[in-house]
Amino acid sequence: EVQLVESGGGLVQPGGSLRLSCAASGFTISDHYMDWVRQAPGKGLEWVGRTRDKVNSFITEFAASVEGRFTISRDDSKNSLYLQMNGLKAEDTAVYYCARGGRAGTEEWYFDLWGRGTLVTVSS
Amino acid sequence: DIQMTQSPSSLSAYIGDRVTITCRASQTTLSYLNWYQQKTGKAPKLLIYATSILRSGVPTRFSGSGSGSGSGTDFTLTISSLQPEDLATYYCQQSYTIPYTFGQGTKVEIK
Numbered sequence: 001e002v003q004l005v006e007s008g009g010g011l012v013q014p015g016g017s018l019r020l021s022c023a024a025s026g027f028t029i030s031d032h033y034m035d036w037v038r039q040a041p042g043k044g045l046e047w048v049g050r051t052r053d054k055v056n057s058f059i060t061e062f063a064a065s066v067e068g069r070f071t072i073s074r075d076d077s078k079n080s081l082y083l084q085m086n087g088l089k090a091e092d093t094a095v096y097y098c099a100r101g102g103r104a105g106t107e108e109w110y111f112d113l114w115g116r117g118t119l120v121t122v123s124s
Numbered sequence: 125d126i127q128m129t130q131s132p133s134s135l136s137a138y139i140g141d142r143v144t145i146t147c148r149a150s151q152t153t154l155s156y157l158n159w160y161q162q163k164t165g166k167a168p169k170l171l172i173y174a175t176s177i178l179r180s181g182v183p184t185r186f187s188g189s190g191s192g193s194g195s196g197t198d199f200t201l202t203i204s205s206l207q208p209e210d211l212a213t214y215y216c217q218q219s220y221t222i223p224y225t226f227g228q229g230t231k232v233e234i235k
Contacts, residue, residue, distance in 0.1 A: 037168075044215065045160075045168065045217070045226040046226070047225065050222075061223075063223045097167055107174065109158075109219035110158040110174075110217075111158070111160070111217075112173075114168055114169070116166075116167055117167055
């Protein structure tokens with residue numbers, strides 16, 4: 001089955017760190033751009049960042065709101081994606097979704113597969 | 125950043141009604157405009173991509189279009205005959221340039 005499963009969410013104090021994981025099955029993540037999207041409680045969707053595919057050297061890009069605090073990495077042996085979040089703020093409280101993005105050489109620039117999400121709460 | 129503005133923010137309609145949601149971009153996104161449906165407590169699901177291409181498996185009562193002028197800034201999602209299972213919030217998203225941005229969402233309720 002083609003799916004994404006996030007884990008690693010929880011309660012963390014302001015200034016703390018957390019690493020989210022996204023395990024993929026049914027496809028190879030290195031062939032795809034992989035993105036993180038978040039949704040604060042009762043709010044809309046916000047793009048967080050992405051890692052490009054193997055063809056594009058896995059370059060990472062981020063929203064200004066998290067640039068310098070968040071990083072994205074991959075472990076192709078585990079077919080998994082990670083979001084390392086440092087310097088967390090109350091405004092980072094959200095459900096974090098892993099999503100499959102596009103592929104080089106195609107026009108498939110949309111999120112066609114989403115995980116169920118994992119909740120991150122930043123509070124003292 | 126490209127700002128995406130949806131209207132209305134919410135609507136209430138009867139089963140069988142035709143429902144239209146609009147999305148306006150602050151600058152051109154060409155045809156890189158996608159629509160997602162999100163039901164309460166669930167992850168978003170892709171409905172339409174590249175302005176008007178219906179994702180496989182999505183009911184044909186859903187359709188997307190861009191303005192006839194070709195400006196790449198005005199887009200529409202239409203539900204031709206609203207069904208009970210269409211109760212959800214709908215988001216547009218531009219994938220023309222980073223940072224990707226979403227509209228604020230349109231909540232569709234059933235009268």
